[in-house]
Amino acid sequence: MEILDILIIGAGPIGLNCALEAEKNKLTYLIVEKGTIVNSLYNYPLYMRFFSTAEKLEIAEIPFISPAPKPGRQEALEYYQGIARQKNLNINLYEKVLHVNKNEGIFDIETSKAKYRAKNVIISTGFYDIPNLMNIPGEDLSKVKHYYTEPYPYAQQKIVVVGSSNSAVDAALETYRKGAEVTMIIRHSEISKSVKYWVKPDIENRIAEGSIKAHFNSELTAITENSVIFKNENGEITEIENDFVLAMTGYLPDFDFLRNSGIDLLGDCLNPSYHPETMETNVSHLYLAGVVCGGKDTHLWFIENSRIHAEMIVNNILKSTIKNEL
Structure with missing residues (x-):
């Protein structure tokens, strides 16, 4: 050889x-x-x-x-x-x-x-x-995606995007503009400073006007067939309706x-x-x-x-x- x-x-x-x-x-x-x-x-x-x-x-x-x-x-x-x-x-x-x-x-x-x-x-x-897994109940459901390619499958769907990095922000903005109802679950107190400088103002403005909902200092704790459950920094638990989870967790x-x-x-x-x-x-x-x-x-x-x-x-x-x- x-x-x-x-x-x-x-x-x-x-x-x-x-x-x-x-x-x-x-x-x-x-x-x-x-x-x-x-x-x-x-x-x-x-x-x-x-x-x-x-x-x-x-x-x-x-x-x-x-x-x-x-x-x-x-x-x-x-x-x-x-x-x-x-x-x-x-x-x-x-x-x-x-x-x-x-x-x-x-x-x-x-x-x-x-x-x-x-x-x-x-x-x-x-x-x-x-993928960097969240290790939470329901993460293995088919509705959970760790890779995002394009926004069209998520039109008129209730989407949860996990994360605040470039991939999460791109997914949130693109799906929102194709008609998805987008909620971001973000562990930190703000959008990541590493987000591309020409995109960061866009996501911040969409959040500020309420077009995209964002829960800062929050963490996803469970995923079901029709909802997601998350908690905020005070330990308060919230459940919302959901069709797809885009887990952009790295x-x-x-x-x-x-x-x-x-x-x-x-x-x-x-x-x-x-x-x-x-x-x-x-x-x-x-x-x-x-x-x-x-x-x-x-x-x-x-x-x-x-x-x-x-x-x-x-x-x-x-x-x-x-x-x-x-």
Whole structure:
């Protein structure tokens, strides 16, 4: 069996960037992705726009041309999938990595379809695949959605949106404008300060005028077929009629996979252990790239500030290779 220089887990923007950097330095590599190319972006809301401008989303100095100041989901899909196609990157799609084990200096990687061997492994799996569950009665009902794509299914329905981040605010505004009766349940005392600056006044004005109801300092406690139950900061319980719950409570990396790969997870936020200058974890030659580095602090890393990980990792691999050859 061929021993690859690098096996990359995840074909998101940063995984693609790692592959381009490997190819530039004539290292053998393979990307293994459990979905499609930039799978997380594919699952974003259909009309989502990035906070970053196009040039901040570029990889490998390949221009990202967008007619709008902030590119949207479809433009990003075209850009990243176009790069994979034009550069003919080595990618296996719809293949999930199950285990990563290191034996005598070489990684054995088992997937849902095959087995591979590699000198180095880069985990660039993001965090969008596992919802941050509320763990309340009724969360498993079919009316509860942890992913939001478009507003049309919710026209003329009673919607509860849980959260106050960008995803929650977008869902609330879009469903409201398609005729939904929208109620937001928000743990904090205000809309998140991280909400896109051109959207924040819109949601605040809709709440102020009563078009969208908002219960601040409140927490959802139970979901039934026809209602939801929540409590406020004073412990007062309220039940309201409800057709759908959009639980925009965030997402988490696959901590079990990281832990089973030998990576130490530190503190309450389960931050993976890695060297900030090389991105190498406590397992030698096993690297992290992109937003997976943040643990539960999923707001720390995004495309714009983690594009540099690819060059950092490949440079360290090259230095290690030269050192071993001396």
